Amino acid sequence: MADESQKWVLMVTAQTPTNIAVIKYWGKRDENLILAINDSISVTLDPAHLCTTTTVAVSPAFNQDRMWLNGKEISLSGGRYQNCLREIRARANDVEDEKKGIKITKKDWENLHVHVASYNNFPTAAGLASSAAGFACLVYSLAKLMNVQEDNGMLSAIARQGSGSACRSLYGGFVKWVMGKEENGSDSIAVPLVDEKHWDELVIIIAVVCSRQKETSSTSGMRETVETSALIEHRAKEVVPKRIIQMEEAIQKRDFATFTHLTCADSNQFHAVCLDTSPPIFYMNDTSHRIISCVEKWNRSEGTPQVAYTFDAGPNAVLIARNRTSAALLLQRLLFHFPPNSETDLNSYVIGDKSLMEDIGIQDIKGIEALPPPPEIKDKVLAQKYKGEISYFICTRPGRGPVLISDDSQALLHPDTGLPK
Amino acid sequence: MADESQKWVLMVTAQTPTNIAVIKYWGKRDENLILAINDSISVTLDPAHLCTTTTVAVSPAFNQDRMWLNGKEISLSGGRYQNCLREIRARANDVEDEKKGIKITKKDWENLHVHVASYNNFPTAAGLASSAAGFACLVYSLAKLMNVQEDNGMLSAIARQGSGSACRSLYGGFVKWVMGKEENGSDSIAVPLVDEKHWDELVIIIAVVCSRQKETSSTSGMRETVETSALIEHRAKEVVPKRIIQMEEAIQKRDFATFTHLTCADSNQFHAVCLDTSPPIFYMNDTSHRIISCVEKWNRSEGTPQVAYTFDAGPNAVLIARNRTSAALLLQRLLFHFPPNSETDLNSYVIGDKSLMEDIGIQDIKGIEALPPPPEIKDKVLAQKYKGEISYFICTRPGRGPVLISDDSQALLHPDTGLPK
Numbered sequence: 154m155a156d157e158s159q160k161w162v163l164m165v166t167a168q169t170p171t172n173i174a175v176i177k178y179w180g181k182r183d184e185n186l187i188l189a190i191n192d193s194i195s196v197t198l199d200p201a202h203l204c205t206t207t208t209v210a211v212s213p214a215f216n217q218d219r220m221w222l223n224g225k226e227i228s229l230s231g232g233r234y235q236n237c238l239r240e241i242r243a244r245a246n247d248v249e250d251e252k253k254g255i256k257i258t259k260k261d262w263e264n265l266h267v268h269v270a271s272y273n274n275f276p277t278a279a280g281l282a283s284s285a286a287g288f289a290c291l292v293y294s295l296a297k298l299m300n301v302q303e304d305n306g307m308l309s310a311i312a313r314q315g316s317g318s319a320c321r322s323l324y325g326g327f328v329k330w331v332m333g334k335e336e337n338g339s340d341s342i343a344v345p346l347v348d349e350k351h352w353d354e355l356v357i358i359i360a361v362v363c364s365r366q367k368e369t370s371s372t373s374g375m376r377e378t379v380e381t382s383a384l385i386e387h388r389a390k391e392v393v394p395k396r397i398i399q400m401e402e403a404i405q406k407r408d409f410a411t412f413t414h415l416t417c418a419d420s421n422q423f424h425a426v427c428l429d430t431s432p433p434i435f436y437m438n439d440t441s442h443r444i445i446s447c448v449e450k451w452n453r454s455e456g457t458p459q460v461a462y463t464f465d466a467g468p469n470a471v472l473i474a475r476n477r478t479s480a481a482l483l484l485q486r487l488l489f490h491f492p493p494n495s496e497t498d499l500n501s502y503v504i505g506d507k508s509l510m511e512d513i514g515i516q517d518i519k520g521i522e523a524l525p526p527p528p529e530i531k532d533k534v535l536a537q538k539y540k541g542e543i544s545y546f547i548c549t550r551p552g553r554g555p556v557l558i559s560d561d562s563q564a565l566l567h568p569d570t571g572l573p574k
Numbered sequence: 575m576a577d578e579s580q581k582w583v584l585m586v587t588a589q590t591p592t593n594i595a596v597i598k599y600w601g602k603r604d605e606n607l608i609l610a611i612n613d614s615i616s617v618t619l620d621p622a623h624l625c626t627t628t629t630v631a632v633s634p635a636f637n638q639d640r641m642w643l644n645g646k647e648i649s650l651s652g653g654r655y656q657n658c659l660r661e662i663r664a665r666a667n668d669v670e671d672e673k674k675g676i677k678i679t680k681k682d683w684e685n686l687h688v689h690v691a692s693y694n695n696f697p698t699a700a701g702l703a704s705s706a707a708g709f710a711c712l713v714y715s716l717a718k719l720m721n722v723q724e725d726n727g728m729l730s731a732i733a734r735q736g737s738g739s740a741c742r743s744l745y746g747g748f749v750k751w752v753m754g755k756e757e758n759g760s761d762s763i764a765v766p767l768v769d770e771k772h773w774d775e776l777v778i779i780i781a782v783v784c785s786r787q788k789e790t791s792s793t794s795g796m797r798e799t800v801e802t803s804a805l806i807e808h809r810a811k812e813v814v815p816k817r818i819i820q821m822e823e824a825i826q827k828r829d830f831a832t833f834t835h836l837t838c839a840d841s842n843q844f845h846a847v848c849l850d851t852s853p854p855i856f857y858m859n860d861t862s863h864r865i866i867s868c869v870e871k872w873n874r875s876e877g878t879p880q881v882a883y884t885f886d887a888g889p890n891a892v893l894i895a896r897n898r899t900s901a902a903l904l905l906q907r908l909l910f911h912f913p914p915n916s917e918t919d920l921n922s923y924v925i926g927d928k929s930l931m932e933d934i935g936i937q938d939i940k941g942i943e944a945l946p947p948p949p950e951i952k953d954k955v956l957a958q959k960y961k962g963e964i965s966y967f968i969c970t971r972p973g974r975g976p977v978l979i980s981d982d983s984q985a986l987l988h989p990d991t992g993l994p995k
Contacts, residue, residue: 165918218580278985365958381959384846387808414852418804421854425846432870439860449853534788 161255162571163211163248163365165298169290170200170320171281173357173471175416175421175463176400178330179371180379180389185232186338187317190379191393193330194400196473198357199552205286206286206558207271208565209294211257213533215266221565221573222271222287229269231315237292237316238267242296245299247433262299267322269295270565271571275547281359288315293555305554309343313517325349329397342543344447349551352407355473355482356509359547360487362440362468371466374427381431388426393419411473413458416473417445420463436466440491440542444470447527454529459483480548481512487546488515494541505548526557582676583633584994585671586719589981590628590711592702592777593742594892596837596884597821598844599751600792601800606653607759611800612814614751615821616742618770619778620973623926626707627979628692630715632678636687640888642986642994643692646648650699658713659688659736666720683720689714691994696968702780702845702890710743714976726975730764746770746974748825750818753788770972773828774828776894777901777930780968783861783889783907786943790855792887802852809847814840816826830896834879836886837894838866841884857887861912861963864988865891868907868948880904895907901969902933908967909936910945916964926969 178193183423198204218238220229229238245262257265269291291350292312296303309320313330321328324345333341369377378385396415403411427434437445441464452458459479463471472487474480484503493502499518503510515521526536558564567574599614639659646955650659654732666683670676678686690712692705713733716725730741734751742749745766754762790798817836822830840903848855858866863887873879880900891910895901905924914923922940924931936942947957979985988995 163575293578295848365955383813383843384808387740387805387812391808392804411860418850418852418856421852422804425850428849429839429846431842431844432874433866435863435866438863442856442859445856453853499852508605537786 158303159210160214160254161225162210162212162214162566162568163250163253163257163298164561164564164566164571165294166206166208166564167290167294167297167555168200168204168206168558169293169322169555170197170325170552171203171286171287172173172206172318172328173199173463173465174318174321175412175461176393176396176419179423179426180318180375181317181387182289182323182332183338184376187313188338188341188342189317189330189332190385192332193321194346194404195318195328195330196355196357197209197325197328197554198243199324200435200556201552202205202284202547202549202562203275205271205273205283205564207269209298210289210548210566210571211265211298212268213265213572215268218266218269220269220271222572223267223273224466229356233288233315235310238295240311241292241299241301242312242510244296244301244303246302248300252322257343258464261547266296267295268566268571271483272565276361281361285318285322287554288312288319291315292319292411293323293326295323297557306516308344310338310341312337313341321555326351329401344400345403349553350406352551354476355551356477357551358472358480358483358487359472359525360444360470360472360491361544361547362438362470363542363544364438364468364549368436368467372465374434376432378426378430382387382426382429383415384429387427388422388480388545392422406471413452413461416461416463424464429451437464438468440539441468441470443539443542444472444487447490448472450529451486451527477509477512481509484509484546484548485513485524487543489526490539491538491543492521492538493518493539493543501545503546503548504551507548509548581633581635582674583631583635583987583989584671584674584676584678584719585631585985585987585992586715587627587629587985588711588715588718588916588976589625589979590707590976591618591620591746591973592624592626592704592707592713593618593739593749593884594884595617595739596882597814597817597840599738599845600844601806602738602795603753604759605797606736609759609762610738610751610753611806611810612738613753613818614742615737615767615818615825616749616751617776617972618743618746618749618975619780620970621977622973623968623970624696624702626692626694626704626706626711627984627986628690628708628715630712630719631688631689631987632719633991637690638993639687639690641690641692644694645994649846651721654709654736654757657708658732659716660715661735662716662720662722664892665717665722665836666837667723669719669721669945688716688719689992693986697769697782698953702782703755705737706739706743706983709733709740710976712736713740714744718978725764727765730757733983734746734762744975747772747972750822757827764857767822767825767929770974773825773972775897776972777898778970779893779895779901780970781865781891781893781912782968783859783891784963784965785859785889789888794856795851795887797810798849798855799847801848803928805850806847809843813843827881833880834882837882837884842983845885849878857889858885859889861960862889862891864877864911864963865893865908866962868911869893872948872952889981898930898933902930903968903970904944905930906934908950908964909942910947911958911960913942913959913965914939914964922965922966926970927971928969930969
């Protein structure tokens with residue numbers, strides 16, 4: 154081991170994307186190991202717009218494991234963090250940094266403590282799967298720091314023990330979480346289906362919905378569904394397995410019509426089993442319903458689907474457009490029905506890839522007010538506007554998996570102290 | 575046949591209740607005969623507060639079948655009306671009115687036309703099962719006019735062909751619609767379980783919810799569910815049959831806890847399969863969700879359930895309280911969360927059995943404003959008020975089945991002309 158008197162700090166910084174399931178994970182067969190009752194499939198979102206950046210550091214000067222999330226220290230004592238730390242430490246190997254003169258042996262890791270700083274480039278509480286990106290990034294960066302040799306599949310099984318959906322954030326493009334059969338969860342891992350270049354026409358718009366409701370956490374929500382819903386077992390055993398096969402094929406073939414049909418149906422069925430829970434769980438609200446109606450009406454009028462929708466454990470809509478043209482037409486519809494509050498700055502109302510706003514030629518609030526009703530709306534009553542129901546839109550696309558960030562200036566911990574910058 | 579030159583009019587007036595299902599009917603196995611894919615159970619509502627009154631008249635002077643609903647003439651050409659008229663006519667018998675000197679033979683009915691006037695003592699469009707009471711009353715009054723000898727069970731099979739749930743309005747108390755096995759629907763009839771005196775402690779409050787949405791008709795909604803939902807078959811074949819047995823037992827035993835559990839779970843599951851339909855059907859809105867949350871929270875805090883909720887094909891809540899004390903406490907909670915708009919007259923905000931308002935000692939809007947938050951609400955955020963989200967409340971109870979009205983002054987058609995008064 155390196156000389157303890159030498160107060161060195163060794164750091165690694167990584168960036169990990171978030172993901173959104175198109176065939177949903179809802180229900181565990183093992184609460185501690187986080188093993189699902191069905192396979193799920195997700196699309197990884199471009200980390201440029203939604204990702205977690207995590208710096209992990211080790212130093213003989215640290216006397217306990219510590220973590221800061223978005224600048225605020227949080228406890229690492231929870232079982233989920235402990236499971237991830239233990240599993241990664243158990244796989245640590247010798248690490249040598251010749252330049253800094255640091256040498257850590259496999260055995261040293263048992264006694265060394267780590268500091269973790271994590272930062273989401275999107276609001277943590279907005280219900281955008283921040284825990285998926287967060288645990289994936291924690292596991293990925295720790296694995297790099299500790300020279301863990303296992304592949305991303307094995308790492309996904311560790312990230313899974315932090316947050317089920319985190320396992321799918323270890324890869325870019327479309328990813329399947331195979332539920333596995335083993336009791337110890339060793340075969341419950343993420344598998345990449347296609348990378349982000351395979352279907353790069355897709356454009357994703359996320360509508361972050363204003364909500365006053367306090368939502369049921371997905372952990373307790375899915376537990377209650379498994380315990381009380383009379384439909385969840387049928388869904389997990391009979392419905393999802395067929396959809397997984399169909400969805401894999403649709404993704405391979407870039408068959409957007411089938412993809413849309415399956416994505417929308419599975420989102421709706423997930424919310425249906427939530428409603429079938431006792432007491433019932435409502436994640437979607439009237440705004441979510443209005444977005445669905447708008448998309449369904451447009452898809453029907455076009456004959457071929459233009460946009461798929463999916464909703465996670467909250468009211469936010471994730472809308473997947475078949476291409477850039479469809480995405481522009483979608484954004485026009487969304488802005489027509491959901492104009493911003495008058496005090497909202499347009500620059501913070503549509504964020505992420507702002508080039509879509511240029512495509513539709515909208516520069517200011519007046520441009521939104523001047524939008525005509527979508528042509529598929531014949532009945533004036535349906536051309537209603539719901540000002541202020543959306544907080545903001547994020548324009549993004551399918552993206553890559555985790556990456557290491559070698560630029561030290563982007564580290565979240567100070568290279569000398571190992572404390573947040 | 576009576577002398578045609580004599581311009582007599584023979585009339586019958588009847589009153590038929592509406593009903594609300596506690597185990598839901600959703601899905602047909604025969605669209606024309608209206609045969610359900612599962613049994614259902616309902617409670618008949620007190621006709622004093624929700625009923626249809628129908629006068630049917632026959633006269634040799636009528637040259638076609640005609641009908642007026644709430645004073646406005648409507649067409650009888652639809653298949654559902656035609657089915658009911660045909661089936662009743664086929665069972666007509668000799669009728670003699672010695673006082674008026676009228677004699678109609680069984681055969682005469684084939685050539686005689688009828689006039690029908692129907693009136694709902696509640697808003698037709700409010701989604702309160704007006705078609706159930708309406709078709710039940712049409713069939714019941716025509717059967718009396720034409721001296722049909724079949725019992726109410728047989729009449730229920732005819733009313734069923736007008737509107738499925740209408741068959742359950744042929745009896746008071748709790749009623750089961752047996753789906754039957756026969757292809758011609760002859761065994762798909764309503765069966766009385768217990769009369770309205772069996773469980774006369776129950777008090778029912780209906781919250782009529784304001785809604786701007788145009789709702790999917792239940793006819794097309796259930797067709798789409800049967801065609802597209804991956805869960806409806808499992809519900810109809812595996813879940814409902816067990817619930818029917820449990821519900822019958824709960825009703826027999828007046829076991830309110832089991833009754834509540836089954837009623838709420840089945841309402842939620844009905845809405846779950848609607849959501850599982852493609853495109854999804856939303857009948858409940860945010861206000862409906864808030865009512866459910868309020869009831870669930872209260873029931874949980876009390877340990878034993880105080881109120882069951884059920885929602886039909888619309889956002890209105892039907893709340894069944896275990897007794898008058900619970901109903902009063904429920905009404906306080908509802909008025910706390912959903913105060914009327916300032917321009918609303920309290921007298922038209924809580925209608926039906928107004929004695930509940932006396933029980934809780936509220937005389938004016940100030941009394942509502944002074945209501946304290948329900949004690950089970952610890953978090954102030956949850957003590958929110960949603961002014962104006964409810965149009966009005968109807969206080970009622972389980973009620974009796976159809977009755978003849980012998981008081982001619984209550985007839986809706988003029989005794990001389992057979993035209994609406």
